[in-house]
Amino acid sequence: MTIKQKLGIKILMGVLGALLLLIPFAGCAAEAPEKPIVFGYGGWDTCQWMCEIAGFITEHGYGYEVEYAPATNVAI
Numbered sequence: 001m002t003i004k005q006k007l008g009i010k011i012l013m014g015v016l017g018a019l020l021l022l023i024p025f026a027g028c029a030a031e032a033p034e035k036p037i038v039f040g041y042g043g044w045d046t047c048q049w050m051c052e053i054a055g056f057i058t059e060h061g062y063g064y065e066v067e068y069a070p071a072t073n074v075a076i
Contacts, residue, residue: 055068
């Protein structure tokens, strides 16, 4: 194998590697949902506290509308 062939293979592998890293992020810019995201929490104070933090991050960091729903049984 010549030096040109080895260099061509290295360039090809670099381009393919870059594509494999970038393709999964191609569709990540989704629009905000029309309905608000609802965080449900049980009767424990720690659940409410964690939901409030997650809601704050979701609302201020990602720009989604957030609602909180107290519940007795919350699906996790």
